[in-house]
Amino acid sequence: MMESQCQNVGSSSSVSSAAGAFQMISTTYTADINGAVAEDPAIASNIVQGLAGQMDPGTEAYAASYELQQDAQMLQNGGVSNPTVLAVRAVYQFGGATGPYVAAASDSANLESIVNLSSSALAANGLTASSTVGDWRAMQTKVLGSAANQVVLAGS
Amino acid sequence: MKRLIMVSAAWVIHATIPAIADTEVPIKGYQCFGLNAEALHLTPDDMFAGKNLPKVLDAPSVDGKPIGTEGSLIYVTWPLKIENGFVQVLRMNGELGWLTEKAIRPMHRADGSVGGARSSGAKTAI
Numbered sequence: 397m398m399e400s401q402c403q404n405v406g407s408s409s410s411v412s413s414a415a416g417a418f419q420m421i422s423t424t425y426t427a428d429i430n431g432a433v434a435e436d437p438a439i440a441s442n443i444v445q446g447l448a449g450q451m452d453p454g455t456e457a458y459a460a461s462y463e464l465q466q467d468a469q470m471l472q473n474g475g476v477s478n479p480t481v482l483a484v485r486a487v488y489q490f491g492g493a494t495g496p497y498v499a500a501a502s503d504s505a506n507l508e509s510i511v512n513l514s515s516s517a518l519a520a521n522g523l524t525a526s527s528t529v530g531d532w533r534a535m536q537t538k539v540l541g542s543a544a545n546q547v548v549l550a551g552s
Numbered sequence: 553m554k555r556l557i558m559v560s561a562a563w564v565i566h567a568t569i570p571a572i573a574d575t576e577v578p579i580k581g582y583q584c585f586g587l588n589a590e591a592l593h594l595t596p597d598d599m600f601a602g603k604n605l606p607k608v609l610d611a612p613s614v615d616g617k618p619i620g621t622e623g624s625l626i627y628v629t630w631p632l633k634i635e636n637g638f639v640q641v642l643r644m645n646g647e648l649g650w651l652t653e654k655a656i657r658p659m660h661r662a663d664g665s666v667g668g669a670r671s672s673g674a675k676t677a678i
Contacts, residue, residue, distance in 0.1 A: 470602045473621045475644035492602015493587065493623035500644045510625070 417453040418460040425450045428459035468548040471496050482544040485536050503530030583630040588657040608649035612638035
């Protein structure tokens with residue numbers, strides 16, 4: 397999930413709780429592992445309980461997979477077919493009501509006009525009012541690499 | 553808050569939909585409206601989590617089959633096509649559906665006027 401944006405969250409100046417192999421912050425991890433267990437109670441006996449699970453790659457993988465699945469399903473409900481990791485990232489970052497429009501917009505579309513965020517919120521994410529959806533995609537793809545274009549719910 | 557940034561309701565857009573994204577032409581016969589979160593009693597958390605978003609039905613009836621959901625930006629048939637309390641909408645996959653009329657609200661243009669933004673840019677007539 398890379399909620400650290402691949403920054404050095406282990407540094408003393410970091411205030412992020414992003415941790416573990418999938419770099420999820422604590423609140424996301426907790427919500428998602430609970431969701432994963434609710435969806436498939438059988439995994440409960442195979443995971444590390446509590447926040448300690450965040451540091452267990454196998455356990456955190458369940459939570460990360462659940463987040464990907466949920467966001468991809470949200471995109472499909474919104475009319476976006478075969479959501480990619482990059483499309484899911486749009487939902488993850490901009491929310492379920494707005495992310496699908498970012499995912500579906502052309503590269504030249506102005507991002508701010510879709511997400512309607514303040515300049516400070518945009519700046520906090522390395523964006524400006526003139527940033528395009530293509531700019532945002534390039535930023536994310538730089539971090540995600542080839543995984544950006546992978547289909548999340550392949551075979552579903 | 554688990555994510556990086558919060559999203560508020562959009563009120564001016566120049567977005568495109570996938571079916572025309574490559575061509576960047578206005579979508580004739582449609583306009584963008586906003587989601588009326590207040591009327592639907594949606595909280596900011598609902599919006600961000602994508603919870604309780606209004607269902608799009610395949611027919612203008614409470615008995616219509618759900619075919620998806622709509623989010624903060626809604627492409628409506630223009631002029632509005634309203635039947636039985638439902639408004640016809642264009643989904644991002646190009647499919648037409650029906651949404652409860654109370655789910656939409658007009659958007660403000662950049663000049664402050666109300667009436668729905670154009671679907672792919674404010675300078676090109678629909």
